[in-house]
Amino acid sequence: MIKAKKSLGQNFLIDRNILEKITSITNIKNKTILEIGPGTGNLTSYILKKKPKKMIIIEKDNVLATNLENKFNNQLTIINDDVLNVDETILFEEKVIVFGNLPYNISTEILSKWIINLKEHFWFECLILMFQKEVADRIIAESNTSNYGRLSIICNWKLNIKKICDIKPSAFFPKPKIDSSLLIFYPKKSYVKIKDPNNLEKITRIFFNQRRKMLKKPFNQLFNGNQKVLDKLKIDLTMRPQNINLDTYYKLACEYENLRS
Numbered sequence: 013m014i015k016a017k018k019s020l021g022q023n024f025l026i027d028r029n030i031l032e033k034i035t036s037i038t039n040i041k042n043k044t045i046l047e048i049g050p051g052t053g054n055l056t057s058y059i060l061k062k063k064p065k066k067m068i069i070i071e072k073d074n075v076l077a078t079n080l081e082n083k084f085n086n087q088l089t090i091i092n093d094d095v096l097n098v099d100e101t102i103l104f105e106e107k108v109i110v111f112g113n114l115p116y117n118i119s120t121e122i123l124s125k126w127i128i129n130l131k132e133h134f135w136f137e138c139l140i141l142m143f144q145k146e147v148a149d150r151i152i153a154e155s156n157t158s159n160y161g162r163l164s165i166i167c168n169w170k171l172n173i174k175k176i177c178d179i180k181p182s183a184f185f186p187k188p189k190i191d192s193s194l195l196i197f198y199p200k201k202s203y204v205k206i207k208d209p210n211n212l213e214k215i216t217r218i219f220f221n222q223r224r225k226m227l228k229k230p231f232n233q234l235f236n237g238n239q240k241v242l243d244k245l246k247i248d249l250t251m252r253p254q255n256i257n258l259d260t261y262y263k264l265a266c267e268y269e270n271l272r273s
């Protein structure tokens with residue numbers, strides 16, 4: 013019997029209907045699959061049943077990685093490492109489908125790493141990821157709502173995101189205290205070209221530092237009160253950071269870069 017480690021966010025998915033649902037979202041047959049944090053291999057088994065061409069799994073826990081090796085020996089490749097240390101972009105020759113019931117404590121860190129490092133040529137076909145519901149709500153939040161913020165802006169820059177469903181704690185063992193949500197991310201065909209994604213991070217960090225305050229202070233800090241930028245992007249300095257829509261944030265990042273080039 014495996015003892016789940018809280019420090020590694022181990023809540024294993026045991027609900028067969030949910031496992032079937034996750035693996036029916038997209039066609040897996042003959043596709044290349046990457047699974048992050050396979051744990052005891054429940055989702056892995058469901059994926060393998062659908063006959064992918066190739067599958068790689070990344071699991072940090074040494075004991076679980078050894079068990080997975082024994083369970084699936086010739087059917088997949090196991091990387092026993094921290095996903096944050098792995099460069100997924102060089103693992104495959106073709107685009108992959110990524111599955112992950114992510115460890116909640118590092119889920120946003122993993123996502124930011126993938127999105128910030130995304131090059132022109134996307135390395136994945138789609139990402140099918142589970143988050144704690146509260147984080148998923150922030151990822152898909154629209155402007156003018158209380159959940160809207162840095163995570164929504166950064167995640168939606170190059171990706172279209174859709175919620176598949178919410179999942180109750182009873183679907184896991186051990187039961188987490190919170191609800192989860194399953195999201196799917198697809199690469200956008202076109203998006204605003206920002207030269208250095210760190211500029212988008214910087215702008216959203218400074219703007220949302222005081223999310224209830226008016227924009228005047230953060231705008232002046234970054235743009236030195238530049239009226240042309242305000243007029244061009246139709247920004248009113250009495251607005252709050254959550255009133256600026258996604259597209260305007262991406263354009264602000266470009267204006268910031270233009271002023272520095």
Ligand code: SAM
Pocket residue numbers: 020021022023024025026048049050051052053054055070071072073076093094095096112113114115116118
């Ligand atoms: N996918 C499994 C399931 O649905 O039953 C387990 C999901 S559990 C929420 C998260 C898994 O990610 C655990 O197996 C844990 O050991 C693994 N994990 C935690 N931190 C990790 C990291 N930094 N890199 C890779 N795997 C990690």
